[in-house]
Amino acid sequence: MNKILYLKEVPFAKKLFGFVLLILGLYFFIYNIIMGSIFIAIGLNLISTEGSEINLDNNTYRNLKSIFGIHFGKWKPCPQFEYVSVFKTKENQTINVISATTTITSDIIYLNLFYNKNKHFTFYKTEDKADAFKIAKKIQLKLGIDVLDATEKESKWVED
Numbered sequence: 001m002n003k004i005l006y007l008k009e010v011p012f013a014k015k016l017f018g019f020v021l022l023i024l025g026l027y028f029f030i031y032n033i034i035m036g037s038i039f040i041a042i043g044l045n046l047i048s049t050e051g052s053e054i055n056l057d058n059n060t061y062r063n064l065k066s067i068f069g070i071h072f073g074k075w076k077p078c079p080q081f082e083y084v085s086v087f088k089t090k091e092n093q094t095i096n097v098i099s100a101t102t103t104i105t106s107d108i109i110y111l112n113l114f115y116n117k118n119k120h121f122t123f124y125k126t127e128d129k130a131d132a133f134k135i136a137k138k139i140q141l142k143l144g145i146d147v148l149d150a151t152e153k154e155s156k157w158v159e160d
Contacts, residue, residue, distance in 0.1 A: 002142060004135060006124045007051035007066055011093075018046030052123045054078070054113075056142040061123070079115040084139045086111055086132050088151035109151065111136055133158075 010018075022043030029036025048067045055061070055075070064073030091108040094101060109132040111124035126132050129151060136147045136158075147158040 002056035002138070003053060004056070004124060004138070005051065005053045005071075006122070007049045007064075008125070010047065010049050015047050018043045021046065052121060054123055054139075056139070059143075061121075063121075078143075079119075081113045081115050081143055081145050082117075083114050083146040083148055084111060084136050085114060085120070085148045085150050086129075086136050088129075111139075113139070 020043070021039050025036050025039030025041075025043055027036070028039055044067055048065055050063070050065055052061060052063050053071065053073070059078045060075045061078050062073035062075045064071045066072070087110045089108055089110065090105050093104045093106070095104065107127065109126050109129060110122050111126075111132055112120040112122050114120045124132070124135050126135075132151075133147075133149075139145070140147050140158075149156050149158050
């Protein structure tokens with residue numbers, strides 16, 4: 001099966017806080033169903049992640065939400081994709097500790113599928129350029145579309 005799955009990373013602190021709320025929710029559920037349900041819902045929301053999945057065998061995709069490795073989302077037929085873009089950008093992560101704040105910047109590469117002239121959706125994210133182009137080539141071969149290399153200042157079309 002040819003599927004490409006991309007899930008956004010959930011920060012560790014958010015996961016930890018979500019698990020704490022989930023455990024508290026289960027505890028409170030015994031004594032107060034409403035309060036326990038609220039804590040459980042908030043905890044599950046914090047530990048869940050979003051992303052997308054493309055099934056290249058039957059040409060469908062879905063935007064999904066994932067909780068504990070279980071994926072939820074409705075499959076839709078893929079639009080007529082025009083090209084896949086390998087796009088390099090900076091990603092900032094801000095860390096706060098008591099009174100100190102720091103921002104860590106790292107290079108990140110997104111793969112976007114473009115359709116209807118300028119509409120797109122991000123279906124993959126990585127820090128490894130070779131990995132990004134491997135996935136882009138797979139998409140190119142399966143869907144018969146072009147690959148745009150936008151990792152440098154000057155964008156260029158990738159030759160087969």
